[in-house]
Amino acid sequence: MKDYPLSLLFARADGAYEANVDVRITPQGGGDAMQLRAGGPVCLLQLPAGSYRVEVQGAGQNHSRTVQVGRTPQTLDFRF
DSSP: OSSSSSSEEEEEEEOOOOEEEEEEEEESSOOEEEEEEEOSEEEEEEOOOOEEEEEEEETEEEEEEEEEESSEEEEEEOOO
């Protein structure tokens, strides 16, 4: 995970890992959104430096966060 600018971790509230999560990543300054389905509990992303809105949908729930990618690797932990 340390070699990727952004890592996403998906788990249930009880700590069990979650898979098959829909992910949408949108650059905050404009640009095209990236959409994907994470097949496992960890999603490693190579993104250029910048601010992004990360929206996820899994286990019947939606979550979103904003993250600044750049200097150090970032990890977002989503619990469903």
